Amino acid sequence: MFNIILFGPPGSGKGTQSEKLMQKYGLKHLSTGDLLRNEIAAKTPLGMEAKSFMDNGILVPDEVVTGMISSALEANPNASGFLFDGFPRTQAQAEALDKLLALHKTEIGIVLALEVGEDELVSRLLNRGLTSGRADDVNELVIRERIIEYHKKTMAVAEHYQMLDKVVYVKGEGTVEDIFSALCAAIDEKNEIADFA
Numbered sequence: 001m002f003n004i005i006l007f008g009p010p011g012s013g014k015g016t017q018s019e020k021l022m023q024k025y026g027l028k029h030l031s032t033g034d035l036l037r038n039e040i041a042a043k044t045p046l047g048m049e050a051k052s053f054m055d056n057g058i059l060v061p062d063e064v065v066t067g068m069i070s071s072a073l074e075a076n077p078n079a080s081g082f083l084f085d086g087f088p089r090t091q092a093q094a095e096a097l098d099k100l101l102a103l104h105k106t107e108i109g110i111v112l113a114l115e116v117g118e119d120e121l122v123s124r125l126l127n128r129g130l131t132s133g134r135a136d137d138v139n140e141l142v143i144r145e146r147i148i149e150y151h152k153k154t155m156a157v158a159e160h161y162q163m164l165d166k167v168v169y170v171k172g173e174g175t176v177e178d179i180f181s182a183l184c185a186a187i188d189e190k191n192e193i194a195d196f197a
């Protein structure tokens with residue numbers, strides 16, 4: 001089983017690249033953002049709790065998202081690998097994920113970290129807000145708040161996996177195809193090393 005974390009600030013292209021990576025490598029895509037938006041659309045109690053955080057650009061409490069990921073792992077016992085998109089987003093979530101994967105006798109193979117400048121992030125998200133219908137994409141103050149949350153709470157996740165020598169940084173600006181090629185090259189190199197280890 002080969003598990004990937006696609007990491008980066010809001011608007012860095014995680015959702016965009018996940019679609020392509022899951023198709024190429026046959027991975028099960030787990031996006032906590034999508035899972036939370038599904039809960040909101042279904043008006044579940046979990047969705048109602050998450051909505052106020054998300055609309056204001058604040059991270060949803062750790063136990064809520066960790067519980068969702070735990071259920072998703074249980075629900076996919078035959079997956080050949082998972083692609084985690086937008087998760088983990090805090091040190092506590094990273095530690096919980098490592099423990100959950102160990103219970104399933106697997107681990108993270110690589111963390112792909114997309115690097116994009118802040119002005120480009122804001123412009124992409126405002127642009128997506130014209131059509132996405134997402135409350136967190138239309139207001140620049142909320143977008144800036146999401147970027148602040150990323151620096152305050154999420155950067156620690158890269159440090160966590162850097163200590164385990166799992167992080168590869170990839171330039172997230174340029175065409176979607178060029179970025180996809182760079183991500184694939186990093187995965188293939190890691191897999192080759194694993195095959196010969």
Ligand code: B4P
Pocket residue numbers: 009010011012013014015016017032033034036053054055057058059060061065085086087088089093124125127128136146172173174175176179
């Ligand atoms: P997410 O749904 O994860 O959304 P996101 O960070 O905004 O990034 P996304 O992946 O959707 O966008 P992408 O970069 O692909 O999170 C939303 C909220 O959910 C969070 O703020 C938080 O409240 C909550 N949440 C989710 N997970 C959580 C967790 N684990 N813990 C706590 N809370 C959690 O794309 C952005 C735009 O850029 C798109 O329009 C795309 O078309 C465009 N784009 C992509 N690549 C491009 C390129 N190369 N060039 C130009 N444009 C590009």
